[in-house]
Amino acid sequence: MLSKRLIACLDIRDGCVVKGVNFEGLREAGDPAALARRYNAEGIDELVILDVTATVEARRAIDATIQAVAHELFIPLAVGGGIRSEADAAAAFDAGADKVSLNSAALADRSLLTRLAARYGSQAVVVAIDAKRARGRFEVFARSGRVSSGRDAVEWAVEAERCGAGEVLLTSIDRDGTRAGFDCEMTAAVASAVSIPVIASGGAGTFEHFHEVFTTGRADAALAASVFHFSEHAVLDLKQFLWGKGIPVRC
């Protein structure tokens, strides 16, 4: 049976791991390669590194950081942040990424998803959707949550799948860094509308939050940052908790 994945996210700024609340107020959380080594040893299922300021400051995720992180891992690594073109994606793959995550660039030009899927396969193309509740729907924001796209998350996820995306990384801006729990309603709405896996992100605070998002949220994977970074909960403890609740996890 396919396991539910636990994914640790490293938000990178200037080569360091940082963590913010509601996409603002970033603080430092350590060296990316050291954290990657720790997570790999603790049994995390996958790692995502996001250059959180890349799009805004027109920088691509630093290849050296990708290389240093990839060097520590024998698990999948996804890279996002500032990937705007096939050349940007190629650089990320060359540095050791297994998947690239596209957000603002895909909103601006959905054919980029199609071109990357044709070249690298859908399994290597993740569409990252940042959304918050507004006007009675799940409104999609671009450029690190700064600019509304005017689109709905469910509708955009369906279109991104059709364009070639192989996974959806769905982040609740409302819940990001709050530890108030995942937005299970939004996650379930997207997960029920697409045939590709959905990774829930934003709001993880307790073990129970993960249980909720894998059941009522219908998520295929759950991503967290601070809940893992600051060692409040070991990955193994969380997996044992989920296993006890009947959720299939890799042990």
Add this chain to the structure above:
Amino acid sequence: MIALVDYGAGNLASVRKGLAAAGARFHAPAGPADLDASTGIVVPGVGNFAAASALASGWRSAIADRVAAGVPLLGVCLGMQWLFETSAEAPGVAGLGIMKGTIARMEAASDRTIKIPHVGWNSLSIVRPSRILEGIDEGAQVYFTHSFAAPVTDDTVATCEHGSTFSAAVELERVFGVQFHPEKSGDAGLRILRNFVACCRNA
């Protein structure tokens, strides 16, 4: 020296790292003629089966010649699919054809309980003892990411289930294939790569 065949289907950084961790000495041959001195061959690859058309010219016959000479061959993911005859993903592209059968698309469930691509850690059901999976326990979890899969045949040594049952690992004499990514499958994956490297030493 193991030959890691780079035909442009995805990046090989992870495979290189995995082979190095498994203790392999390897190189990327510039062309099919460079396979002559190889003690083993790895065909990696992610993405569309059509990418395997890059193997059609010189590589396919050179690899077949080496296999006939007893050199171990490991196909990973798309590389495993290429060991079969054809794929529904690219019907015009011929596989190596050492394994009998056609690669088929996996089906998503209409209620969204089975998602495609099949992405993540799934468990192996061991069908019979094999060299490639020596030391791997029943139920061991490995990392998959694919939308097409090989049928279960006489060459299947482990299956996996995702909507339906498919070949997770195949073995025919010294030809091995794994649908999952051993280089992304933690300790279990590294053990599988070491098993292949050991086969190359003893070939």
